[in-house]
Every structure is written in C-alpha cells, then in structure tokens.
Amino acid sequence: MLLNHAQGMVFRPPSEANSFILRITLGCSHNACTFCAMYRGIQFRTRPLEEIRCIVENAAQRSPDIRRVFLGDGNALVLPTKKLLSILAGLREAFPKLTRVTCYGGPKDILRKTPEELKALKEAGLKIIYLGVESGDDEVLAGINKGVGAAEMVAAGRKVLAAGIKLSVMVILGLGGKTGSYRHATGTARVISHISPTMLSTLTLTLYDGTTLKEAADRGDFLPLTPYETMVELKELICHIRVANPCIFRSDHISNLLPLAGVLNRDRDKMLQEIHEILDFLKDKHNG
Template sequence: MEYIGNIIRPPSESRSMIIQVTVGCSHNMCTFCGTYKGVDFRLKDIDVIKRDIDEASGCGFPFERAFLADGDVLSIPASVLIDIISHIKKRNPGIQKVSLYGNTKSILKKDVSELKELAGAGLTGLYHGIESGNEEVLRRIKKGALPRHMIRAAAKVIDAGITLSQTVLLGIGGAELSSRHAADTGKILGEMSPHFASALTVMVLPGTGLHEDFIKGKFVLPDKFQLINELKILIENMEVRRDCYFTSNHASNYLPIKARLPGEKEKALALIHSVIKSGNEGLLKPEYLRAL
C-alpha cells in the first residue's frame, strides 16, 4: 500500500479498508489543525489508487466498509470518485459502506444530482467537520465556512440520501466564547439534524496557529469542567428533527457520552449534570489518556 504522510480516519472506520485517494487537505487553514501542515493537496495517480485497492482486497480480511482518505476527498471530480468506488465494489462484493471526508465548500460545489449519482455508485457516508456553530468562532479558527453555508451543505448531503456524520470541537471558542460556542453549536446541529454527531475536545498542538495564540495568551483553554459544561449546553440546545446518534467518546474527551437523540437527551443531561455537580475530577478521563 502506498500511504503518504499522516493518514487520519474517523474512529468508526477502524475496521475499514483505508484507501488513500488524495494527499493532504484542500483547505489546510484551520488554526487548530496540524495534520497536513506543509503538504500540498493533490489527487493521487488513479493507477496507484487501483493498485492499492487490489492489494487490500487480496489481503484476506473480510472488509465490510471502505474509507477514502485524506481530508476532503469529496473535492475531486465525481466521475473519478465513481470510478474508484466501482473498483472497490467490484473487487470486494462484501463492502456495503464507502465513506469519505467532505468539507463545506466541496459539498456546496457539487449539485444534489451529482451527490445522488455518487450515492447511487455506492457512496454511503460523509464526515463533515463543522467544529462550531458560532460565526465568530468559525472566523477566528479560519474554518472557511460560516453557519449558513454549513446548513445548506448538510441539507444537500441528506437530500442525496448519504448518511451525514458531523463533528464539533468542544473548547475551540476558548474560555472567552465558551458558552456562546456551545449554545450555537447545539443549535446548528439541531437545525442540520445529521444522522450522527460527535464532539471532540480541542487539544492545542505545537506548530499550529492556535498554539501561537495560546502562547501569547490570546487563546485561553476552558478548564475541564467548563468543557463538560459546554457539552451540557450543546446537548440542551440540540433540538433534532430526526434520530441522531450523538457521541463524545473520542479519545480527546473528558467525559464519554453516547445518546440517541432526541429520546435519550434527558438521560444524557442528567449524567452530565451529576458530574458537574460532584466537581469530582476522578470521574473525568485522566489527562494522560487523552489523544487526538
């Protein structure tokens, strides 16, 4: 397999066939992200991609899912994506799910008809990192999209029949915008009502713009209980229109929550409330176990 640089994938794709289709991220500007720093975004050679698919297909593992890496594979032409997905499915009849990352701009650049065509070819899932629903936070972190764009993008994916998984980032508003970030993020998740939503917690990585701001004192990390409070405010404000499986069980989080919303909202909030009320740090994940 030809894997170039850092390969990231969502936790739910741990048993997937990972095929690197692009190198890097088409945006590569988010202040908190160091994954692809210094890497120019490009589509890999189609023959190399197909050779990797053939190699992974022959390894004997009974793959049921495939994930197309790296950041923002959706930005490549639909015809190329369809060719890749068709090759995966031809070589692996057992693969039922094919997913990728897509950012807001790339989703908006594709017509719903193109997204439907991709769904018809076998694209079943799209991971969309929105980080926040607060406009000021999104500007500060240079996300490259505002809430109104994200809402339009989410609607297109869902209209096309593709399962939408969105991720948000607790703490990314800093201590200053903590409550507004949490409330607006809950509201936008409710408005978009993705099939899956997961909260990660920001970690300040050396080499990133966020780290520079942190050193200069321009970005102050919320403390552990402020972060748990963000989780509470977010869920309180998340009024979904369809079933949504919400999780905060990523390794970066202090408190893992799994809840099917809207049904398990009150149960999740009661648990978070009891942890906040206890003030007991022993109930939170120890710092040394946190990771991105």
C-alpha cells in the same frame, strides 16, 4: 486495514477502525484551520486513478472479503465526481462483499457538488459523509479560518441528507475559548438543530504545537477551557439541540473527558444527568 506507501500520518473517524483506508487524496486541500495539525507539512495532491487501482488490487489480493472502505485523506470530495464514481465502481468490482464506502467531506466541496452528483455517488455506494462542522458560531468559524460560515454549514449538511447519504457531524468543545464558550455552544446547537444529522460526535480541543491556535494560547490571546468549563459547554450544547429526526450522539473520541452515548432528542435527560454527575465531581477542584 491500510496499505500506506505515501507521506504523512493517516487519520480516520473512530467508527472506521475496521475499515480499509484508501487514500485517494493526500493531505487536505484547505489545510488552514488554526487548530488542526493533522496534515501540516504534507503537500496536498490527488492520486491518479492508476495509482489508486494498484492499491485496490493489492488490497483485494490480501483481503478479498473487505466490507468497509474509508476514502482518505482530509476531503475526498474535492475530486471530480466522474473520478469518484470510477473509484467506487472499482471498489465494488474488487470487493464483492462491500457494504459501505465513507469519507470526510469539506463544506465547500459538498456545496460545489450538484444534487444529481451527490445522488449518483450515493447510488454508487457512498453511504456516509463525515462533516467537520466544528462550530456553529460565525465568529468562532472565522477565527479558526474554517472558510465558511454557519449558514453554509447548514446548507452543506442538508444537501448531503437530501441526496440520501447519511451525515455524521463532528463538533469541537472548547473551540471558542473562555470568552466565546456559551456563544459557541448555543450557535453549534442551532446549526445541528437546523441540519438534523444522522450522527453527531464531539471532540475536545487539543492545542497542538505548530498550530496558530496553540501560539495564540501561549501568548495569552486565547484562553482554553478547564475540564469543568468544558463539561458546562457540553451541557449547554446538549440542552439547546432540538433535532427533527433521531440523531445518534457519541463522545467516544480519546480527547473527551466523559464518554457519552445516546440518541437525541430521546436520551437528552439521561445524558444531562451524567454530565451533572461529573460536574459535581469537578466542582470543588474548579472552585479551588
């Protein structure tokens, strides 16, 4: 459910398809990743509390039984904790059946929060933070202008988990191109292993018009992976992940060639078998 009276497209994780999407910020405060076209052309701003309250009241009148809320847009945690706590309190009051609130979290925004602030947000109802790790390789992260390195990604992820908030991590297959594929896969696996998130999902790189990475590909400076090479990269990623706790794995985004589902480390062999089957199917076409 969405009551959207503001500029720009609305984005949310696949698992939030049935959530009420409450845009407490518009756009993305970073908005500089070379691959991302989600918030291009949208001037970032934070919504005043009164504006947010009006949207919530309107939603409560229409759908008082809302159970899930996703806080948009790109990085809701950029807001001061006091304001976030006020929003969460308003949601609890407006929706008596509310079971969870979730949001995207930028790594820098997470690192700026104190452990006490994150714990307070958890107690107020923030159940899941979605963290776009994208890659665990420092060279790839620098190339896409993510603004942080692998060590900061690990620190941000662990900080969320230490507060008792579930962590859903997203990574992007193909982000290192042909030359950096293996380094991207193994570096990302290393970061995921160090974080040991609650959930992990993969997306496959899509080159969007108007992005710096698409322009680099058009010039020949960035060489995208073929479907076969993407599957090889996925295989290397899963092969190298060793999480300390069970991690729900999904590749259910529309960009992915192969939908996979399982629990790491438990279902590694099963998922690798599925990947090998599609690699066999793609092999002749790739070699030809």
